Every structure is written in C-alpha cells, then in structure tokens.
Amino acid sequence: MGLSLDQLLEVNVDKVYAASKFEQKITEAPSSVSIVTQEDIKQQGYRTLGDLLRGVRGFYVTYDRSYNFVGVRGINRPGDFGGRVLINVDGHRLNEPIYDSAFTDTEFLLSLDLVDRVEVIRGPGSSLYGNNAFFTVINVITRRGAAVNGVEVSGTAGSFDTYSGRVTYGNKFPNGVELLLSGSYLNSEGHDRLFFPEYSSVNNGIAENLDGTETKRGFLSLSYGDFTLQGGYMDRQKHSGAAQYAPYTVFNDPRFLNEDERAYAELKFDHEFASDWLLQARVYYDHYTFNGTYPVNNNAPDPGTTTINLDRNAANWVGGELMVSKTLWERQHVTVGAEVRDDYQIEVHNFDVNPPMTYLDSLKYPWSFALYAQDEAMLCTNLTVNAGVRYDYFSTFGDTVNPRGAIIYNPWAAGTLKFIYGQAFRAPNAFELYYIQPAYKANPNLMPERIRSYELVYEQGLPANLRLTGSLFLNDIDGLISQTVDPYDGKNFFANLESVQARGFETELEGRWKGGWRTRLSYTYTEARDSSTDLILSNSPRHLGKASAVLPLWREKIFAGLEFQAMSSRQTVAGNTVGASCVANATLYARELVKNLEFSASLYNIFDKKFSDPVSPDYLQDTIQQDGRTFRVKLTYHF
Amino acid sequence: MLPNHSQRPNPCCRWLARGVGRAWRFVLLLGLCSPWLQADDSPALEYKVKGAFLVKFGSFVEWPTLPGDAPQNEFTIGILGADPFGPDLDDAVKSERVKGLPVRMRRAQDLAGLAGCQVVFVSRSETARWPKLLQALAGKPILTVGEDAGFAEQGGMINLYKENGRVRFEINPAAAERSGLKLSAKLLQLGRLIAEKKTA
Numbered sequence A: 001m002g003l004s005l006d007q008l009l010e011v012n013v014d015k016v017y018a019a020s021k022f023e024q025k026i027t028e029a030p031s032s033v034s035i036v037t038q039e040d041i042k043q044q045g046y047r048t049l050g051d052l053l054r055g056v057r058g059f060y061v062t063y064d065r066s067y068n069f070v071g072v073r074g075i076n077r078p079g080d081f082g083g084r085v086l087i088n089v090d091g092h093r094l095n096e097p098i099y100d101s102a103f104t105d106t107e108f109l110l111s112l113d114l115v116d117r118v119e120v121i122r123g124p125g126s127s128l129y130g131n132n133a134f135f136t137v138i139n140v141i142t143r144r145g146a147a148v149n150g151v152e153v154s155g156t157a158g159s160f161d162t163y164s165g166r167v168t169y170g171n172k173f174p175n176g177v178e179l180l181l182s183g184s185y186l187n188s189e190g191h192d193r194l195f196f197p198e199y200s201s202v203n204n205g206i207a208e209n210l211d212g213t214e215t216k217r218g219f220l221s222l223s224y225g226d227f228t229l230q231g232g233y234m235d236r237q238k239h240s241g242a243a244q245y246a247p248y249t250v251f252n253d254p255r256f257l258n259e260d261e262r263a264y265a266e267l268k269f270d271h272e273f274a275s276d277w278l279l280q281a282r283v284y285y286d287h288y289t290f291n292g293t294y295p296v297n298n299n300a301p302d303p304g305t306t307t308i309n310l311d312r313n314a315a316n317w318v319g320g321e322l323m324v325s326k327t328l329w330e331r332q333h334v335t336v337g338a339e340v341r342d343d344y345q346i347e348v349h350n351f352d353v354n355p356p357m358t359y360l361d362s363l364k365y366p367w368s369f370a371l372y373a374q375d376e377a378m379l380c381t382n383l384t385v386n387a388g389v390r391y392d393y394f395s396t397f398g399d400t401v402n403p404r405g406a407i408i409y410n411p412w413a414a415g416t417l418k419f420i421y422g423q424a425f426r427a428p429n430a431f432e433l434y435y436i437q438p439a440y441k442a443n444p445n446l447m448p449e450r451i452r453s454y455e456l457v458y459e460q461g462l463p464a465n466l467r468l469t470g471s472l473f474l475n476d477i478d479g480l481i482s483q484t485v486d487p488y489d490g491k492n493f494f495a496n497l498e499s500v501q502a503r504g505f506e507t508e509l510e511g512r513w514k515g516g517w518r519t520r521l522s523y524t525y526t527e528a529r530d531s532s533t534d535l536i537l538s539n540s541p542r543h544l545g546k547a548s549a550v551l552p553l554w555r556e557k558i559f560a561g562l563e564f565q566a567m568s569s570r571q572t573v574a575g576n577t578v579g580a581s582c583v584a585n586a587t588l589y590a591r592e593l594v595k596n597l598e599f600s601a602s603l604y605n606i607f608d609k610k611f612s613d614p615v616s617p618d619y620l621q622d623t624i625q626q627d628g629r630t631f632r633v634k635l636t637y638h639f
Numbered sequence B: 001m002l003p004n005h006s007q008r009p010n011p012c013c014r015w016l017a018r019g020v021g022r023a024w025r026f027v028l029l030l031g032l033c034s035p036w037l038q039a040d041d042s043p044a045l046e047y048k049v050k051g052a053f054l055v056k057f058g059s060f061v062e063w064p065t066l067p068g069d070a071p072q073n074e075f076t077i078g079i080l081g082a083d084p085f086g087p088d089l090d091d092a093v094k095s096e097r098v099k100g101l102p103v104r105m106r107r108a109q110d111l112a113g114l115a116g117c118q119v120v121f122v123s124r125s126e127t128a129r130w131p132k133l134l135q136a137l138a139g140k141p142i143l144t145v146g147e148d149a150g151f152a153e154q155g156g157m158i159n160l161y162k163e164n165g166r167v168r169f170e171i172n173p174a175a176a177e178r179s180g181l182k183l184s185a186k187l188l189q190l191g192r193l194i195a196e197k198k199t200a
Helices: A038-043 A049-054 A430-434 B011-021 B024-031 B035-039 B045-060 B088-093 B124-137 B173-178 B185-190
Strands: A033-037 A059-063 A068-072 A085-089 A115-122 A136-142 A150-158 A162-172 A178-188 A193-195 A206-208 A213-224 A227-239 A257-272 A277-296 A307-328 A332-352 A357-364 A367-380 A383-394 A398-409 A415-426 A449-462 A466-485 A492-513 A517-530 A543-554 A558-567 A581-591 A597-604 A612-614 A623-625 A630-638 B075-080 B101-108 B119-122 B143-146 B158-163 B166-171
Touching: A033 A038, A038 A115, A038 A581, A049 A059, A049 A068, A049 A115, A049 A136, A059 A612, A307 A430, A332 A430, A357 A430, B045 B075, B045 B088, B045 B119, B045 B143, B045 B158, B045 B166, B045 B185, B088 B101, B119 B124, B124 B143, B166 B185
Parallel strands: A085 A136, B075 B101, B075 B119, B119 B143, B143 B158
Antiparallel strands: A033 A115, A059 A068, A115 A136, A150 A162, A150 A630, A162 A178, A178 A213, A193 A206, A213 A227, A227 A257, A257 A277, A277 A307, A307 A332, A332 A357, A332 A367, A367 A383, A383 A398, A398 A415, A415 A449, A449 A466, A466 A492, A492 A517, A517 A543, A543 A558, A558 A581, A581 A597, A597 A630, A612 A623, B158 B166
C-alpha cells in the first residue's frame, strides 16, 4: 500500500457534525471550524468549558465572579448573558429562554470529563439552528458508554479549597444496550477576602467568605438500536461577593446568592433507511430556574436596615424536531427539517420578603416553530456549494428568515477557499422583555437582533504536518439589544439601540506530529465599532493571540501542556481602559504509570499576572480583578 | 449517537480513480496533497485509513507454523459483520502482497464463514457479541482487529481508535502471545499497549 504505518498514523480523518447537521470533513464545512478533544482537555488541564474556549482562536471569556461571558471576534457586551453563542450538547440546545445563557463556568451542564469533543463552528448558524446561533455554534459531543467501559472515579483538589468528585459508569451490554451514567459534585470556598476599592466605605471594601460555589450534576445516556434517551441535570449555587444590582443591593452580605438549576430529557430516534434516506426525530423537555437572593436596602422600613429581595424565575418547555436528509444523484446532500416548541411556563417573579412587596409576577407562555432546508451540492470535484435557509416564527415578535450560503473551492493541492455569507438572529429573551424590579423597567416592544456576516476562509495543508488557516471577516449587526439607563427615572432597560460593525482577520498555524506532539499559534485582529459613534465597543480587544503546545515527555504516558493567551487593552462601560493581559497555564499529565490511573497537576496564570475584566453596568465596579496564580491536581481511576 | 451519512459516492471521482490506475492507493497518496481527495468520500477517508492498516498489519506479525499445516497460497483478511470498507478495499489489495502471498478479502456474518483467515476484522456491528466471539477465537492463530472502545481490553489483539483526528491503534500483547502470534517491535512501538481486564 502507498503509505507506511507511520504515515497512516498522521492522516487527518477529522470530521465535524454541527456545521451542516451531518458529518463532513472540516475542510468541506461551510464554516471555519475548531475541534477540541478529550485529549486536549486532559493535557491542557481545562476545568470548565470557559477554560477550553479561552484556548480557541478568536474567543475570549470574561468573569464577574458569578458567571463567565463568552466573547467572539471582538464582541462581548457587558450586561448580557451570552445569548449570541448557541451551545448544544449532542445537538440539544442548552441556552435557556429567560436570560439566553448556556453557561460555561462551573454551571455548565456537564463535567468536562464526560466530553468526547467540542466542535466550534464559527459564523452565523441560524439557517440551521434558529435563535442564538449568532456568532458561533458550539456542539459538545459526549463520551459513549462503550468508551468508558466500566467505572471511572475522578477527584480534584485546587486553590481556594476547591474539591470535586465524579463517578461514572459506562458500558455496552451484549444485548446492544449502551449506558452512560454519571454524577459529580464540586465545592469551592473561593476567596475568603475579595477586595473592591469601589466599596471602601463598607467593611473597607472587603467581601468576606462570599465567593463560594456548590455544583451538583447528573447525566444519563441510554441507547438501544435507533433510540437514544438522554438526560442532564445541574444545580449550582454561587455567592456574589461583587454584589450586582448596585446601588440597590448591600455589599458584603452573606445572604447574597445566585442559584441556577438546569435540566433536560430528550428522546431521539435516528434511522437510516435503504437508499440513503436518513430520518432523525426528537422530542424534549427542558427546565430552568434561577433563584436570586439579594440583600437590599432601598425599600427597608427604616433606613439602615436591609431586607431580602428575591428573583424566582422559572422556565419549562417542551418541543420536537423532525429532520430528513437524503443524498441525491450522488452529488447533493439535501436536508429538510421542522421544529416546534412550546414554552408553557416562562415565569419571572421578583418580590421582597419582609415587608412583603411584589414588584413583578409575570407568567407568559410563548411558543415558536421553524422550518428549514439545506442543500450541499458538489458542482465539480473541487467546487461545492452549501446553501440553507430557516424560517422561524415566535409568538413574541413575529417571524424571521435567515439564509446561509457558502462556496467551497479547492484551487490546488491541500488548499481550500471558503466564501461564506450568512444571516442570523437573537430573539429578545424574557429578562429583556418582561423584567421589572426596583432597578429595571420593561420594554415589551423589543425586536430580534440581526447579523449579516461575510467571511473568507483559506485553509492550507503544508509539509511537515503543518496546517495554516486564514480568515477575513465582516460582521454587520443591527438592533443590538443593549442595557441602557433612562435619564429621567434612572432605571435600566433594554432597547434595540445599537448597530455594530466588526471586521478583522484571523490566522492560525497548527502542527501535529507523531508521538503526540502538537502546537497551535493563532492571532485575531478585530475592530468592532458602534456604527453611530464610530467608537470601539467596550470589552472588545483589538488583538488576541494564543499559543499552545503539548509535549510528550515520556512514552506517550507523560505530557506537558502549555498555553499562553494574550489580549490587548479593552474599554470599560464607564469609558476607562483595562490593560492588556497575558496568561500562561501549564499542565503535567500522566497516564498508565500506575495501571488504570491518570494523574494531572496544573498551574493557571503561572506568572501571577494581575488583570481585570470589564463588567456589566449592574455593578458599582467598572472592572473586576481576575484570579492570580492557582493550581489544581486531579486523579482518575478506571475500574 | 451521531449519524454518519457523509458517504457520498462520486462517479466523477471513481472514474478519475480508475483512470489513474484502478487502485485507490494512488488517489490516497495523491489525495493527501490534491483536490481530488477532498471530494472523494467513498467510503469515508477514515475507513480507507483503517483498511490500509488492516492490510499493513500483516507484514508486522509472525504467525506460528503448526505441524501438518498445508502451505498457504494466499493471505486472507476476513471482515466479520457489517462491512464498512466497501469494494474499494478489494480493488486496493489486488496488487498487494503480504509475506509474499497475494491478499484476498472475505466477508461473513459469523466466524464459520471466515475459517482459514489470518486476520479477522470485527466490525462495530458485532460489539454486543464480543465475549462470545473472542472466546471462540481465543488461542487460534488469527490476528483479531477491532474498532470499538474496550476491544483490546476484553481480549482483542489490536483495536483501531480515533484520537485528535487521527486513526491510532492499541495492542493487547498478552492476547497475541496466547495465540502464538509474534508482533514486531515496530508495531509495539507505534501502538499503545493495553493491559487486559481480568473480568472480561
């Protein structure tokens, strides 16, 4: 045969699913794609999905000591909850309908140990996925029961008294049933003293023992034949030392707590009929609650005392999707689908406990449906066109149509050129539509945000197992929903205020060699400007640079993972500037030194660099300082 | 899990491949640096690579000569269960020789149909039957190759798996030894060594 054993080991057979809802080679996808695997997760010591995304070209993640916020190519608006990135687990949407958040920190639905790979599909994806597929679709693919093949127990210990444990059972039984069952628990005391100079008049600006986290998670995947039943559960409680919703809330109060609970169950049927017909049907139930506990001082009977204000927000929804695809004339891959969804409970409820006072008690039951179609047509051996369109109807605002088209051309050896045009939308969420609270007022006339995106991608395989990717992009965004303050009454509300244009380029050089050596270097330049003022957006770095390497130190059993992530300065909401940051992380990972045992030790922010992230106008603080040097050790044992 | 329906045969590419010389290996070789392969997905590249491994392994293994064995006149590779490779692999092995013998592919739904094969590839469709299959094959001088997690741990000799977008293989040397097969140092060096589970 043509290739030697060594050469065969280096042939890239990587595939991506979520770009077109069928498996295709990365170079054929109508998008610029990155794949992060379980190997990367282990060798780079990623603790959360946010950690993982910080390593992905063009991404940056900010943290306000309650949640992570994912920025893509220069856009990460302080004050929103991440609704411009769609996150799916095995194709199931995680973004919830109240805040649109999908969560990427300790409140992500899955332990990263259960992740087989993460597909990052850049560009608008509303033509297939509808709402939230604005900048990027992230599809998290879980490990199969057969891959776990027994019992796996894992434990971690890290800085700030952070401990976690996980037990997973996976198997494929002789009768064909495949099962994966997992439970995990995380507890972190967090910083015992967080200093915020803005609050220097209260307890000298120190929030004491107010950074704790507790997360419980469960996950089940059961499949037999064409059927898969999957369910996930996550509950996280997080203290808020930074005290959002200033000036109404009280700083350094141990009752300040945010709790998110997210669960779903989905039954999926996947069948391939003879003659290339493929049918996928799924029905799902989803649940989300947010319980916010805020010590407030504005409505107390006597000045100087505090009362408790509560958010009790709940969403429950059911839906179904049917998708059929077929290969026609051996050159076209046609996919059509329909989705319907009933949000039968969207409840936002805000009240004071004592004296009892209800500010908001709104129960809505919006619904939506969608139809979509996509065709991938191979016009010539080296020219493919991928076109799709989706119609979405929402009972809240009406309908929207979003197309995407891509021309994929292989001009010469191992080179691929992609020209991609797409439109996408983000529907206003319940928080933006209905929320009224002492600090907020509602705006029920909100329309969806829209993006038109143009991208030119060039991918080139080079000698010596190197791969070069370059990309030019232009994102035109209209009707961006932004939080603003009414100058008359001082209340926050959301409006379709701004238009933004972001343009830039991105380049990445990746190398993978025999024995597990890997390196990746990337750089992203973005100019994201408010179209009316021509000013650079807040929380938008012009330069993002990343470098990472995996070095097999000994016999593919001991590896060193190294990462550098650099970001240029950013504007804050108040118009100040936070300085550039450069973070270095290192992980030592060993497997099978002791039979069935994996060990890793990680240092994050090795050089203890001080840097801050701009935060939402909900805070008195304009910026919040990030963690310095931290560590984590981890042990995993397979029975 | 996720469906794999990307296997679009492309007559145009088939024609090209035939034109180049009947054997897809040239397409594979050239394809690594040519636009043709980018369009040719019949079958998926993953199975071309796995098929190539299947044939290649033969050159890195020594089979025991049992007393009374008739001299072999061909090297036979059996595929047990659903065939993921397609006819391309048969075309590709036509010009191949392993241990000086011409290579032939055989397919069957059960082991009886694969008697006399030197290599048996256990398709993913047979995962549920492993315990029975591997018991039946235990001690026989047949190289067993699988492609699903746990195959090598449960007594298979070589398991093909995907890692970082590459096809890799893991080896259970104890299983090979029990069957009297000698794996070359090169093979042991390139594969990941797997210890057997006691309770398979």
